[in-house]
Structure formats: C-alpha cells, structure tokens
Amino acid sequence: MSSQTAVSANTEYSIVAGDQVLDTPLIAVDLDLLQRNIAEMAALAASHGVALRPHAKTHKSPHIARLQLEAGAVGLTCAKLGEAEVLVEQGGVTDILIAYPIVGDIKIQRLLQLLERARVIVAVDTHQAAAVLSQAISANDRALEIYVEVNTGQDRAGARAGQEAVDLAVAVSRMPGLRLVGIMTHEGHAGFSSPDDIALIAENAGRALVGTAERIRGQGIEVAHVSVGSTPASWFTPRVPGITEMRPGTYVFHDNNAFRHGRIGPDRCAARVVSTVVSRPAPNRAIIDAGSKALALDPSPSHPGHGFIVGHPNATIARVSEEHGVVTLPQPEPGFDVGDRLEIIPNHICPAVNLTDELVIIRDGHVVDHWPVAARGKVR
Amino acid sequence: MSSQTAVSANTEYSIVAGDQVLDTPLIAVDLDLLQRNIAEMAALAASHGVALRPHAKTHKSPHIARLQLEAGAVGLTCAKLGEAEVLVEQGGVTDILIAYPIVGDIKIQRLLQLLERARVIVAVDTHQAAAVLSQAISANDRALEIYVEVNTGQDRAGARAGQEAVDLAVAVSRMPGLRLVGIMTHEGHAGFSSPDDIALIAENAGRALVGTAERIRGQGIEVAHVSVGSTPASWFTPRVPGITEMRPGTYVFHDNNAFRHGRIGPDRCAARVVSTVVSRPAPNRAIIDAGSKALALDPSPSHPGHGFIVGHPNATIARVSEEHGVVTLPQPEPGFDVGDRLEIIPNHICPAVNLTDELVIIRDGHVVDHWPVAARGKVR
Numbered sequence: 001m002s003s004q005t006a007v008s009a010n011t012e013y014s015i016v017a018g019d020q021v022l023d024t025p026l027i028a029v030d031l032d033l034l035q036r037n038i039a040e041m042a043a044l045a046a047s048h049g050v051a052l053r054p055h056a057k058t059h060k061s062p063h064i065a066r067l068q069l070e071a072g073a074v075g076l077t078c079a080k081l082g083e084a085e086v087l088v089e090q091g092g093v094t095d096i097l098i099a100y101p102i103v104g105d106i107k108i109q110r111l112l113q114l115l116e117r118a119r120v121i122v123a124v125d126t127h128q129a130a131a132v133l134s135q136a137i138s139a140n141d142r143a144l145e146i147y148v149e150v151n152t153g154q155d156r157a158g159a160r161a162g163q164e165a166v167d168l169a170v171a172v173s174r175m176p177g178l179r180l181v182g183i184m185t186h187e188g189h190a191g192f193s194s195p196d197d198i199a200l201i202a203e204n205a206g207r208a209l210v211g212t213a214e215r216i217r218g219q220g221i222e223v224a225h226v227s228v229g230s231t232p233a234s235w236f237t238p239r240v241p242g243i244t245e246m247r248p249g250t251y252v253f254h255d256n257n258a259f260r261h262g263r264i265g266p267d268r269c270a271a272r273v274v275s276t277v278v279s280r281p282a283p284n285r286a287i288i289d290a291g292s293k294a295l296a297l298d299p300s301p302s303h304p305g306h307g308f309i310v311g312h313p314n315a316t317i318a319r320v321s322e323e324h325g326v327v328t329l330p331q332p333e334p335g336f337d338v339g340d341r342l343e344i345i346p347n348h349i350c351p352a353v354n355l356t357d358e359l360v361i362i363r364d365g366h367v368v369d370h371w372p373v374a375a376r377g378k379v380r
Numbered sequence: 381m382s383s384q385t386a387v388s389a390n391t392e393y394s395i396v397a398g399d400q401v402l403d404t405p406l407i408a409v410d411l412d413l414l415q416r417n418i419a420e421m422a423a424l425a426a427s428h429g430v431a432l433r434p435h436a437k438t439h440k441s442p443h444i445a446r447l448q449l450e451a452g453a454v455g456l457t458c459a460k461l462g463e464a465e466v467l468v469e470q471g472g473v474t475d476i477l478i479a480y481p482i483v484g485d486i487k488i489q490r491l492l493q494l495l496e497r498a499r500v501i502v503a504v505d506t507h508q509a510a511a512v513l514s515q516a517i518s519a520n521d522r523a524l525e526i527y528v529e530v531n532t533g534q535d536r537a538g539a540r541a542g543q544e545a546v547d548l549a550v551a552v553s554r555m556p557g558l559r560l561v562g563i564m565t566h567e568g569h570a571g572f573s574s575p576d577d578i579a580l581i582a583e584n585a586g587r588a589l590v591g592t593a594e595r596i597r598g599q600g601i602e603v604a605h606v607s608v609g610s611t612p613a614s615w616f617t618p619r620v621p622g623i624t625e626m627r628p629g630t631y632v633f634h635d636n637n638a639f640r641h642g643r644i645g646p647d648r649c650a651a652r653v654v655s656t657v658v659s660r661p662a663p664n665r666a667i668i669d670a671g672s673k674a675l676a677l678d679p680s681p682s683h684p685g686h687g688f689i690v691g692h693p694n695a696t697i698a699r700v701s702e703e704h705g706v707v708t709l710p711q712p713e714p715g716f717d718v719g720d721r722l723e724i725i726p727n728h729i730c731p732a733v734n735l736t737d738e739l740v741i742i743r744d745g746h747v748v749d750h751w752p753v754a755a756r757g758k759v760r
Contacts, residue, residue, distance in 0.1 A: 297677040
C-alpha cells in the first residue's frame with residue numbers, strides 16, 4: 001500500500017497533508033480557504049451595497065455562523081425551525097430568518113419559544129399559513145416579522161411575482177400580530193442555467209422582486225427588505241437596484257456544482273470528503289469507502305459522476321451505493337492502490353455535510369479542530 | 381386547513397391515525413408490519429434451509445437487530461465497523477459479519493477491540509487488505525474469521541467468481557492469523573432486473589458462488605459458509621443447492637423499489653415518511669416539508685418521482701430540494717391543502733433512515749415508542 005503522502009504529492013489542491021491519524025470517510029475543511037470564502041462574499045455584498053444574511057443550510061455549524069457574523073453578516077438564514085433553534089442556542093445568533101413556512105401547532109409553539117430569545121423573521125407564501133400564524137401570535141400578544149416569499153421563476157414555493165404576491169403582502173400587512181417587513185425570493189433556478197444565461201435570469205428574478213416591492217409600496221405599505229439568495233447568482237441578482245439583502249449559502253465551502261460558471265475551481269473548495277481506496281478489483285476500477293452516505297447523491301450538471309477527485313481529473317466516481325464509490329479510470333494511474341487516500345469535492349456540499357456529525361478542521365495540512373455539525377438532520 | 385384524519389380516511393394503507401402530536405417530517409414505523417416482515421423472512425430462510433444473517437444497514441437500530449435475533453437470525457451483517465460497534469455495544473449482538481474490507485491502521489485497532497467483545501467475521505476481496513489484516517492480527521496473537529467476497533455479476537467489489545476468488549481464498553487460508561470460514565456475494569444486480577429476469581440472474585449468481593466454493597474445497601480447504609444477500613433476490617438465490625446463508629436487509633421495512641417485482645405492495649411497507657403540506661402555490665402543485673433530507677435522492681425504477689404517496693397514486697413527488705418536495709397533481713384532489721399530512725413510502729428506505737435520528741414506532745395508528753437510529757451515519 002502506498003501512503004497518503006504519495007497522493008498529496010500528486011494533488012495540486014490537496015488540503016490534507018500527511019495526517020495518517022484520520023479515519024475515513026470524513027469531511028475536512030480548510031480553515032484558510034473557508035475564511036477567504038467568507039471574507040470575499042462579505043466584500044461582494046458590500047460592493048453591491050446590500051446586507052448579507054447567509055443561509056446556514058450549507059454548514060449547519062454554530063462555529064461557521066459566528067465567523068460569518070464576525071465578517072459583517074446582519075444575521076443568518078435557515079430553512080427549518082430546528083436549524084434556527086440550534087444556531088440561537090449554540091451559536092449565540094440573535095437575528096434569524098426562517099425562509100420557510102411555519103405550519104402546524106407544534107412548530108408554532110416552538111416559534112413562540114424561540115421568539116423569547118432572538119429576533120426571528122418568518123417567510124410565508126400562502127394566506128392559509130399566514131392566517132394561522134396571525135391567530136397564534138396575536139393570541140399570545142406577540143408580534144412576528146414576516147417576509148412574503150415570492151416565486152420569480154423557480155416554480156417551487158412562493159406567491160407569484162406581481163399581483164398574487166401583492167395581494168398576499170397586503171393581506172399579511174392587515175393580519176393582527178404579523179408585521180410585513182420584507183419580501184424575498186430564492187432565484188435558485190439561475191444557478192442551473194448555462195454561464196451565458198445566468199446573469200440574465202438572475203437579474204430578471206431580481207427585477208421581478210423589486211417590481212413587486214414597488215407595487216406593494218404603491219398600496220401604502222412599507223417594504224423595508226427586498227431579499228434574494230443563491231450563491232451562483234450572487235454576482236448578478238444583488239446588483240439590481242432596489243435589492244437590499246442577499247442570502248447565499250454554499251459559498252462558504254463551494255462545490256463541484258460551482259465549477260460550471262467558471263468563477264470557482266477546486267482551489268476554492270474548502271470542504272472535501274477524504275476517502276480511502278478499499279479495493280481494486282480491476283485495473284480500470286477502484287472502490288472507495290465514500291458512497292452515497294458520504295457524498296450524497298445529487299448529480300452535477302458540469303461533471304460526470306458523483307464528485308471531483310482532486311488531482312485526478314480523468315477519474316470518474318461512476319456509481320455509488322451507500323458505502324461504496326466505484327471509480328472508473330480510463331487509464332490506470334497512481335493513487336488508486338488499496339490504502340491510498342483521495343480528496344473528493346462533492347457535487348453538492350450541503351447534503352454531504354448533512355450526512356456527517358463533525359467537520360475536521362485543517363490548517364496548513366494538519367488537523368487543528370473538530371466542529372460539530374450541530375444542526376445536522378434538523379428537518380423539523 | 382383540513383385535519384390529518386381526512387387524509388387517513390382517504391388512505392387505504394395509512395399507518396398513522398389521528399396523532400396530531402407528531403411534528404413532521406419524521407419516519408413512522410408500524411410495529412405489527414415490522415414484526416410480520418421479520419417473521420416472514422425468518423420463515424423464508426427456514427424454508428430454504430439456510431441461516432439468516434440480516435443486514436443492519438436498513439434499520440441501524442439495536443432494537444430491530446434484537447427482534448431479528450429473537451426471530452431466529454444467527455447474527456447480523458454490517459457494512460461498516462462503526463455500525464458493528466453500535467450493535468455490539470447497544471444491541472448486545474455477539475455475532476456479526478462486517479461485509480466490507482477493513483483498511484487502515486485505525487480501523488484495524490478498532491477491530492481488535494471489537495474482537496474482545498463479539499465474534500466478528502470480516503470480508504476481504506484483495507490480497508493487499510488480507511495481508512495487512514493478517515500481519516496485524518497475528519502480531520496481536522489473535523485469530524480472525526474471514527469471508528472472501530466474490531463478484532458474481534454486480535461488478536462493484538469482490539474477487540471474480542472462479543479462479544480469481546479461488547486464488548484469493550487459497551492465499552487467505554495460508555495467511556497467519558486469518559481463518560477462512562466462508563465466501564459471500566451480494567447479488568444486488570438481480571434486484572435491478574425486470575421481474576422476468578430476476579430468478580435467472582439471482583440463481584446464476586448463486587451457482588457461480590457455489591461453484592467457486594466447490595473449487596476452493598477441491599484445494600483441500602474447508603468452506604463452511606456460502607452466503608448470499610439481497611432482499612429482492614431472497615426468493616431465488618438461497619434455493620440454489622449449496623447456499624448456506626442469506627443476508628437480506630431491506631425486508632424489515634420494504635420500500636417503493638420492492639414494488640417492481642410484484643410481491644410487495646404499499647400494504648407491506650412498514651416505514652413511512654410522514655410529511656405536511658406547507659404550501660399550495662398552484663392547483664396542480666403542492667409543496668411538502670419532506671425533501672431530499674427526509675426522502676433521500678435515490679431514484680425508483682418502478683415509479684416516477686421521489687416516493688409513493690400512500691392513498692394518492694396519481695400524485696408525483698416530481699422534484700425535491702433539500703427541504704421541499706414538489707408534488708404535481710394531474711387533477712386537483714383532496715389531501716393537499718396547507719396543513720394536510722401525507723404518508724410517503726421512500727424509493728429506498730435505507731438512506732432515508734440514515735437521515736433521521738429516531739424512528740417513531742406506531743401500533744394501531746398511535747405512537748407507542750421512539751427508537752434511536754443508533755448506528756446512523758456510522759460510515760467509518
């Protein structure tokens with residue numbers, strides 16, 4: 001068996017040096033790269049003149065939330081109440097947007113408790129959910145800040161940009177206990193477009209949102225925040241005049257999906273799944289200990305297979321089952337003997353992080369800390 | 381908002397009754413169905429005249445491992461050492477197969493510790509991994525039982541059935557500290573075939589394995605165990621004369637993948653993701669709170685989309701992102717108002733279980749217990 005050092009020597013952008021103390025598979029995070037990514041997005045937000053409210057779904061880590069706040073973020077964004085609870089309780093976060101409808105009595109009770117400890121803004125996109133929230137909040141003599149979620153082309157959730165969203169915003173502004181403070185969109189569809197189209201699609205989404213905000217204001221209703229969010233669109237949507245806030249998530253780590261648009265390469269990817277070759281059943285096939293339980297199963301639009309093996313651009317993780325990655329090699333090459341280690345940039349880093357309990361923090365190639373993924377699995 | 385009871389009334393195979401105490405998404409397990417599935421597979425193994433060594437990867441639960449042992453299983457199977465550690469420490473399991481190569485010093489040290497507490501058999505499929513194990517085991521004056529893993533057509537890991545596997549088995553039988561006690565295959569490829577082909581493919585795999593065992597015995601080496609494993613192939617491979625053991629996993633719960641072969645329908649699926657409708661942005665589109673972080677992302681070969689919504693065969697979970705499921709409805713139908721609850725049979729239950737920290741145990745429609753998924757995320 002060759003040592004991991006041999007892999008590193010072959011690997012231009014390796015972040016893990018000779019640490020044979022690491023058991024695999026695991027997620028290693030290069031602290032310098034992480035901090036560079038955090039600083040650069042903070043600078044980008046400042047250059048757009050918008051507030052930065054990063055989405056915590058990527059890291060699920062109170063440590064990283066704190067780094068983002070220290071770099072100037074105004075608060076955090078979460079998808080689920082459970083993530084928000086962890087960031088407030090363990091990360092000391094005091095300003096948080098739950099960019100997801102709160103539906104059901106149990107969640108409303110949890111929200112009321114969380115409001116005792118932090119500023120919480122909640123997204124709504126239906127009259128039904130807003131009405132139930134209004135009743136519960138006003139019955140408890142509380143006030144809740146609301147963003148109306150607007151569909152600007154992703155066609156997932158959200159009231160349609162234009163009259164439908166205006167009607168919902170007007171209705172929310174009149175509901176007891178609710179205070180409309182902004183509108184938001186997730187222009188995630190821009191990130192799935194080609195490099196030629198992303199600017200156009202992102203800016204159209206931004207303009208649709210700003211236009212909707214203007215129409216709500218035309219009804220005499222204040223709309224303080226006009227919020228967009230999606231890492232690949234970060235260079236485009238927030239520069240639309242009238243946007244006030246951006247909520248990118250993936251940028252802290254970046255991933256294989258980011259390569260498509262040309263701004264980000266492997267050298268900027270701060271998180272890698274470190275994996276060991278456990279079998280070599282054929283010259284053109286190696287088996288690694290990272291399968292779908294380490295890499296997740298999200299496809300990449302820009303690269304075949306299930307992740308980018310750093311330093312081995314010709315190798316493809318052609319198939320994964322839960323604990324096996326099947327690597328195909330067009331030509332046998334060094335680095336795939338039993339016991340060799342590989343660094344893999346997942347196609348989509350967010351679900352990969354959701355599969356692990358801790359991040360192994362690396363500086364200058366060596367382990368310096370372990371950070372729990374404290375909000376892992378908080379789907380409720 | 382309609383109550384969940386309305387959904388149940390519409391749902392022939394619903395397992396959760398009116399329990400509004402449940403926050404979603406979660407995985408609910410019907411205890412009677414679970415025990416029926418466990419008993420039926422035990423009876424099937426007995427009818428084949430083979431030992432049952434179920435794969436714990438599906439449930440990752442010491443509770444369910446104990447139910448399997450009580451029903452007559454000879455021991456458990458795991459993919460990773462970390463799963464085995466949990467079953468031994470928390471489930472009192474004393475006989476376990478790690479059906480995966482053990483590679484790396486840290487894992488070998490953990491294996492030596494586990495051998496103090498349980499019978500552990502380890503799979504090997506390369507000379508390299510076997511030689512390193514042999515050195516470490518013999519240096520510690522221990523003995524380790526080995527299954528040689530054989531590739532019978534899945535083309536993932538495994539020495540090729542025939543001469544390659546015979547050579548490896550002979551080599552292992554001569555290595556100090558290692559004791560060859562069996563050979564194994566995972567004929568998972570049979571499960572991906574059509575209903576017309578599965579018997580043929582499974583039996584061919586079984587015959588290739590038995591033939592390899594005979595050739596090893598022809599070298600004067602005893603092969604006590606000839607082990608196969610895959611739930612969909614359970615009705616076929618183990619009936620090949622010479623097979624002594626079967627290792628199905630998914631059968632405890634079954635899932636959407638199982639429907640293809642016609643033996644299993646929704647009424648036999650013991651585990652469901654319970655989800656809430658959180659938005660209804662259009663008459664033909666509903667948003668549920670179960671996305672890829674609740675359902676996983678494995679495709680189904682027999683059903684479009686990301687899971688089967690019990691009682692709603694025309695609805696399709698057409699897209700998922702991490703926290704959103706986008707349900708499309710060809711015609712609007714009851715059950716998809718904001719606040720309604722749905723039971724979803726995932727395409728592949730094993731990775732869905734790996735995303736949650738506990739199983740909510742249901743009997744006669746009501747919660748009777750919570751079982752931790754104690755070996756969740758144990759990829760090392």
